[in-house]
Amino acid sequence: MRNFTEKYHSANDTICLIDHSIHQMWFPVVYVFVFVVGFPANCLSLYYGYLQIKVKNELGIYLCNLTVADLLYIFSLPFWLQYVLQHDNWTYNELMCKICGVLLYENIYISIEFLCCISIDRYLAVVHPFRFHKLRTMKAAVIISAAIWTKEFLTSLLFFKHGEFTKDPESHVVCFEHYPIKSWEHTINYYRFFAGFLLPIFLLLFSYCCILRVVRKSHGTQLKKKLQIKQLVLSTVIIFLVCFGPYHVLVVVRSLFEKTCAFAAKIFNVYHFSLSLTSFNCIADPALYCFASESTYKDFIKLKNCCLRFSRCSKIETQESVEMNTPEILRSSGALAEKETDELNKHQLPHSVILHEQFYT
Incomplete structure (x- = not known):
């Protein structure tokens, strides 16, 4: 079977018929997996961000915004799943196509920008803990977050004002894709690569290289703590490159060389595989920035205890009055034990973990 055909509607209008089998084989697996795993993980991440905000930690602002961007994209996955299962035939109106397309593409860049905010915030916390303290406030984090959302919203209005519906030679309504790419997409793709990927990865690498240099020179930090920080930094950079690197490289390749349906057909599978990686x-975001922190374990233990207390209360309401004092005793003893543990940890906290706490909080 041929991978493509061409139909010319005018001298400058070419529509490609390309084998989209990768969408039916690979993308449903990705979408279902990301939805099933990503939704609960990001809900927990949102809770962790809330805990950080509750203690006036500006990191929580960035984590909550990052999580909201991820959740908005996750909510669009059922629409994309239906689209690919119907052999790339969009059955909703064009407005819904634009909304889902914006959530797909803008989530990439909103996520990248908040990942940069987190890395710069950690850089200022570790490398310059007192010099730029005004940039590490709740107010500054809210202003920066609002600026990011506003910028991306205006960018989407500017870049996605074109019609997003096209029809392939099989009369399928294709959403948010053009083969070969249109002339107006070239500028957008170059902007995505340089401003949306290259600059952020430079900031990310700069921040974490400085952090690693400070950690390496710190004689008071335990070797285990140094290793944990190094692993987290290395994992962040690797995941950033794996999730976003291949897609942005291929975006530029398409802009430079995709002139005909033949090239579009050759690069179609690898391009869409790179898109699925995003x-x-x-x-990855909840796993790295929430569950990697040692303090998070304690926070989620508290969440588990709250859930257990709630379940106990619900169970007690249906039991005899003779059993109603038991949960109170359990809660009191649990609270006392937790208080004693906190006091013990506070007095036994060694000076060697100060740098470690500056990185995580």
Whole structure:
């Protein structure tokens, strides 16, 4: 079977018929996996961000915004799943196509920008803990977050004002894709690569290289703590490159060389595989920035205890009055034990973990 055909509607209008089998084989697996794993993980991440905000930590602002961006994309996955299962035939109106397309593409860049905010915030916390303290406030984090959302919203209005519906030679309504790419997409793709990927990865690498240099020179930090920080930094950079690197490279390749349906057909599978990798960022973000912190374990233990207390209260309402004092005793003893543990940890906290806490909080 041929991979493509061409139909010319005018001298400058070419529509390609390309084998989209990768969408039916690979993308449903990705979408279902990201939805099933990413939704609960990001809900927990949102809770962790809330806990950080509750203690006036500006990191929580960035984490909550990052999580909201991931969740918005996750909510669009059922629409994309239906689209690919129907052999790339969009059955909703064009407005819904634009909304889902914006959530798909803008989630990439909103996520990248908040990942940069987190890395710069950690850089200022570790390398310049007192010099730029005004940039590490709740107010500054809110202003920066609002600026990011506003910028991306205006960018989407500017870049996605074109019609997003096209029909392939099989009369399928294709959403948010053009083969070969249109002339107006070239500028957008170059902007995505340089401003949306190259500059952020430079900031990310700069921030974490400085952090690693400070950690390496710190004689008071335990070797285990140094290793944990190094692993987290290295994992962040690797996941950033794996999730976003291949897609942005291929975006530039398409802009430079995609002139005919023949080239579009050759690069179609690898390009869309790279696009699917960006979806895994919705799972990587909670894993790296929430569950990697040692303090998070304690926070989620508290969440578990709250859930257990709630379940106990619900169970007690249906039991005899003779059993109603038991949960109170359990809660009191649990609270006392937790208080004693906190006091013990506070007095036994060694000076060697100060740098470690500056990185995570």
